[in-house]
Amino acid sequence: MYDEFLTFAVALAREAGQIQLAYFRGNDLAIRTKSNISDVVTRADRESEELIAGAIVERWPSHAILGEEGGSRGAAASDYRWVIDPLDGTTNYSQGLPVFAVSIALQYRGEPIVGVVYAPYLNELFTAARGGGAYLSTGGGTPQPIHVAGKQSLPTAVVATGFPYDKDRNPDNNAANVARILPHVRDLRRMGAAAYDLCAVAAGFLDGFWELGLHEWDVAAGSLILLEAGGVIRELRADRGVSLVAGNAAIVDEIGRYVE
Template structure:
């Protein structure tokens, strides 16, 4: 395992311990609202602090950006860690056991290392550029699906941007009538990890942030998948609008989105 991936795994597992302890005593979880339908807990912040501490002990000059605590400059600015300490906070608050820790390392703007960790199931999705993607150290691949018929997709509703609801609903209708089914589970990081693992054929969502997708992006690429924006280009990191999955499925059916 690459040394920097090893640190990312250690950071994710340390954060997982924080989250699992909180699950055992939810009465101690403090929740606040940071935006429209956008919640944060003391556990999100504590988990991010643990991740940052683990990374900076190993690489004190690296930069970090996280969902909850913002940007920390580093002397080695070419190395940027992108963190979502608890992707699926609403699930966590409601006691729905589906959420994850997402950690990615960008080197000169390109994702080189990625971890998505589900502490409830103890499932660790990892990838290093050029080395493939793994789930608990076993190689994973996207599905070989080539058409929407028979496929299962995942999505996320635009719950923070409800002005997109009409456009989203039309897209959902166009896809739903052609697929076997569509899932909405509440964690983009896990949705993308599941695409990489071949559990679902594709995923799409509007308005995601870099910390939602950075680790999943490398997982999918290293698992043989494809990512694009809704126009069929590569601007998904800027637009936040992402489509990913089995290459032929995505390239042939992006026009439906």
């Protein structure tokens, strides 16, 4: 039912990934800051979003678009809205670290129907269409079904988190959550790209994930992929942007005992 949209999004994600690889670890990133010194954007972010948004406008001019760099554009009243993070993990990318991804989601009347997250350096492509399950293609190979891990308690779990950009001026910055949960988990990771975190949970590479102060473009595609992989997403709170906990049902409950 959603094959045309999914095929289109996959092709765009791969094309944007090639832009990112072309600049990666080079000297022509044109790094700028946005909201503060921790919030950066590169030439690859901007070029990737313009590629994706331009292709959507050309193919479906009646659709709406929300992008991290370009904001809202297109037909605002449309039932269809594309939500784009052209380069999730920009800090990693700007440092030469390989965990970064293109995230493209399509919503219909507010509900996600297609999600694509592509990590170009790792050559990992995560995909989902609503009701069709979640898949991972590695190295350009045939997509294989993925499912969340089955662990039921934190002492055997490896979980991930992140920190909001205003961590320097807002003491409500997730540090207390980390201190509370750290003694109770096998280990903790800070991957630096929420879209990839959600997909890693979907594939069972991580057992759980929580974060505060995210945006819709960070999670729109990854959330659908995780849900289609049998996972659970729970709102953590309503006063810090998009704040969520993800994993299987048991792990989400366990994380919820320590984070707020």
